[in-house]
Amino acid sequence: MRGAVIHAPGDVRFEELDDPKIIHPTDAIIRTAVTCVCGTDLWPYRGAEPVDQPHPMGHEYVGIVEEVGSEVTSVKPGQFVIGSFATSDNTCANCRAGYQSNCVRREFMSTCQADHVRIPNAQGTLVATDEHPAEQFWPSLLALSDVMGTGWWAAKAAEVKPGSTAVVVGDGAVGLCGVIAAKELGAERIIVMSRHESRQKLALEFGATDIVTERGEEGIARVKDLTGGVGADSVLECVGTPEAMQQSLRSTRPGGNVGFVGVPHDVAIDGQELFFSHVGLRGGPAPVRGYLPDLIQRVFEGRINPGKVFDLTLPLEQVAEGYKAMDERRAIKTLLKP
Amino acid sequence: MRGAVIHAPGDVRFEELDDPKIIHPTDAIIRTAVTCVCGTDLWPYRGAEPVDQPHPMGHEYVGIVEEVGSEVTSVKPGQFVIGSFATSDNTCANCRAGYQSNCVRREFMSTCQADHVRIPNAQGTLVATDEHPAEQFWPSLLALSDVMGTGWWAAKAAEVKPGSTAVVVGDGAVGLCGVIAAKELGAERIIVMSRHESRQKLALEFGATDIVTERGEEGIARVKDLTGGVGADSVLECVGTPEAMQQSLRSTRPGGNVGFVGVPHDVAIDGQELFFSHVGLRGGPAPVRGYLPDLIQRVFEGRINPGKVFDLTLPLEQVAEGYKAMDERRAIKTLLKP
Structure with a gap:
């Protein structure tokens, strides 16, 4: 063969x-x-x-x-x-x-x-x-x-529920499938962090309601603006870098959840920051x-x-x-x- | 005054x-x-x-x-x-x-x-x-x-459910109250990590079913022995040290949850280890x-x-x-x- x-x-x-x-x-x-x-x-x-x-x-x-x-x-x-x-x-x-x-x-x-x-x-x-x-x-x-199974798992791990607000960090195939999953699981607002026009277009076609092009602290501030100042109920981390994890944790409301499916590369999570955030975190292979x-x-x-x-x-x-x-x-x- | x-x-x-x-x-x-x-x-x-x-x-x-x-x-x-x-x-x-x-x-x-x-x-x-x-x-x-409110939150954050297996890491007042909470929330088996006789006694009085005196890798192995080889459904981390966090994460079954209520001191969580563990993690002030x-x-x-x-x-x-x-x-x- x-x-x-x-x-x-x-x-x-x-x-x-x-x-x-x-x-x-x-x-x-x-x-x-x-x-x-x-x-x-x-x-x-x-x-x-x-x-x-x-x-x-x-x-x-x-x-x-x-x-x-x-x-x-x-x-x-x-x-x-x-x-x-x-x-x-x-x-x-x-x-x-x-x-x-x-x-x-x-x-x-x-x-x-x-x-x-x-x-x-x-x-x-x-x-x-x-x-x-x-x-x-x-x-x-x-x-x-x-990718679709992984996007589904990201949404499940982030506990997307009907009527909730979801953020998708990462506009690769998994992130885009995460948009599909969030939509199917009933998220009312789906915010996608993306800077690529073709991917933004597909995200919108899959059900995204908002596109955020800013990153880092500006991206976090933009998500807070869109979510009543407190952050999103669910964030799907679909990248695996320290920057994406930080973006995800800081975009989530207290009591919200991050589902992380990007295989972490050099990611360390600060215990005290996670503690005071009240954010729930679960990831892994889907x-x-x-x-x-x-x-x-x-x-x-x-x-x-x-x-x-x-x-x-x-x-x-x-x-x-x-x-x-x-x-x-x-x-x-x-x-x-x- | x-x-x-x-x-x-x-x-x-x-x-x-x-x-x-x-x-x-x-x-x-x-x-x-x-x-x-x-x-x-x-x-x-x-x-x-x-x-x-x-x-x-x-x-x-x-x-x-x-x-x-x-x-x-x-x-x-x-x-x-x-x-x-x-x-x-x-x-x-x-x-x-x-x-x-x-x-x-x-x-x-x-x-x-x-x-x-x-x-x-x-x-x-x-x-x-x-x-x-x-x-x-x-x-x-x-x-x-x-302490009792915090023990309750630890059990809630660790998603203790009727019939489940819970491990309590830490035998201070919060850990002991965590035993009360796990019992009230219906845990069938409550394993307490403790080396102090007076605290072991109180834990048993509050509803603990097993005491584990080993720590580190030995303690983790002992918990696995008691939980069908896979780990506990819920672990209540009631200390706040890197050792206690590691003990907690590694004592939890894939898909299980750690509720961490000890204020973390110098705790960093390895993203890749957390990823492959499939363990859910949530903590914070109760x-x-x-x-x-x-x-x-x-x-x-x-x-x-x-x-x-x-x-x-x-x-x-x-x-x-x-x-x-x-x-x-x-x-x-x-x-x-x-």
């Missing part, structure tokens, strides 16, 4: 690789329908995370089951499936508590920018659609495997698996269309250009077709 | 002071029935917080109203009242959201170890009892003004005012008896000995009688 391999920051290559095989009886092999490049893939691409040795990339996927291990009974060859970037058995104590992305058997997917993929914990991880969906649905279904049945339904009903975050579609073999376009902010998110 | 003044670490004196007067029309003056020494008073006493100049001490009080300002109509002279360590107008947006301790007009009380006290924002702060309570109730009512009506009822019904945390009673003029006994851990908490 063929797939993407990162060799060094800025150096992603499309290469011939060994075909994936069933290793454990809980594995499945899928043929990739579509896959994509994630904002988190840019951390190593930009050198913000080390690349010690060449390794495959990608953790987002939808596809057709080709083969299952002997213990997998929930899906069968020929079915169209969607799964999370974090695999789970969906039976352990953490899974039962709704934190499938903290499953005791969790493995993070990392080889999905390829035409075939091995899925560990397939029984608990994969969700099959009733029928093969029309190709028009593929981008939105693909978005569920990470428990996508738990949301999939509901979100798949919303996609098929046309209630949500997160696939719109893909503003560049390329053949899988041009994966390197897909990274480059996102790195240079020419694209929000790149869809790859094997 | 006479009251306590701290001059330097370890140097608390009982002195003649100016009588308090109504300064703002929203003030009230009370004659102190009983007051006490708080664990947080030990921070400056032990030199962990600077004492730049001599100043009065104390933020816990119950008493009889002597005089009210022209805008105070909710209480009147002669009534027995209880108030929070943080005053509030009980009408602003933060108060209405249930965060009275983040009132836009908040003033922290700081002159209560005295025979008379001025109460700012009296209208929103003070709650009068229907009748003058018998003296046997005074210690428990006094405890509501901070919104005691909101809880008072309910907690007063529970005291009068005999459901809770937080006054038991006072294991030393002294005349107010012996306030210095009250600090010393707590500093040397001869007393959990000192009650002072004017």
Whole structure:
């Protein structure tokens, strides 16, 4: 098979690789329908995370089951499936508590920018659609495997409720999906911090009511202005930098909540500031698996269309250009077709 | 009047002071029935917080109203009242959201170890009892003004629910009151981290089901053993040190919650560790005012008896000995009688 391999920051290559095989009886092999490049893939691409040795990339996927291990009974060859970037058995104590992305058997997917993929914990991880969906649905279904599931989790962790005010920090694909989630969960006012016109436009289309272009103390002051002087009920932190975390915590009202889904890089939270803020804070890798049945339904009903975050579609073999376009902010998110 | 003044670490004196007067029309003056020494008073006493100049001490009080300002109509002279360590107008947006301790007009009380006290924002702060309570109730009512209200908030912030498992980190008066709160809110298992026999005994009397004497990694491992390997649903952090925060975060199951009420001293929370833990975190000064009506009822019904945390009673003029006994851990908490 063929797939993407990162060799060094800025150096992603499309290469011939060994075909994936069933290793454990809980594995499945899928043929990739579509896959994509994630904002988190840019951390190593930009050198913000080390690349010690060449390794495959990608953790987002939808596809057709080709083969299952002997213990997998929930899906069968020929079915169209969607799964999370974090695999789970969906039976352990953490899974039962709704934190499938903290499953005791969790493995993070990392080889999905390829035409075939091995899925560990397939029984608990994969969700099959009733029928093969029309190709028009593929981008939105693909978005569920990470960015839309993560945006949903950000809104849930930030406890967005009907009638509430939500702020979204970060206008990448996850932040934009956070807007969709806040809207679906009933937020009345959705403020997006964004400086990019194309992203502002999509945010407004997804349900944002206000765009704030200021950052830092000015951005915080602007959010306070828009929220009766006290701050927002819910803030979705979708970046992962110290600046974004500070922006988020200081834009939240006392008693409000920050849901943080940007993987933190060099973020330390001052205990005393958090204490006196009365802000609640919860984050982590999104428990996508738990949301999939509901979100798949919303996609098929046309209630949500997160696939719109893909503003560049390329053949899988041009994966390197897909990274480059996102790195240079020419694209929000790149869809790859094997 | 006479009251306590701290001059330097370890140097608390009982002195003649100016009588308090109504300064703002929203003030009230009370004659102190009983007051006490708080664990947080030990921070400056032990030199962990600077004492730049001599100043009065104390933020816990119950008493009889002597005089009210022209805008105070909710209480009147002669009534027995209880108030929070943080005053509030009980009408602003933060108060209405249930965060009275983040009132836009908040003033922290700081002159209560005295025979008379001025109460700012009296209208929103003070709650009068229907009748003058018998003296046997005074210690428990006094405890509501901070430690019991704070223990209650710790359990609420940690989202203690019926049937859940709670861990209390800290066996001071707040931690012990946290045990009462966890019990009242329906926790099935209440694990207290404590190494002091007298405090262990009181914790068990208040409803603790398990005592853990280990600390650090050993303490975390012990909690995991007691909670099916995953950690507790709720952890009440009642200390405020980096060690206690770490103990708390690592003792909580993915998706569980830490309520932190120990004022953080040199606490920084690692963003990436918090992220991958999936633990929710909320803390702050307790919104005691909101809880008072309910907690007063529970005291009068005999459901809770937080006054038991006072294991030393002294005349107010012996306030210095009250600090010393707590500093040397001869007393959990000192009650002072004017």
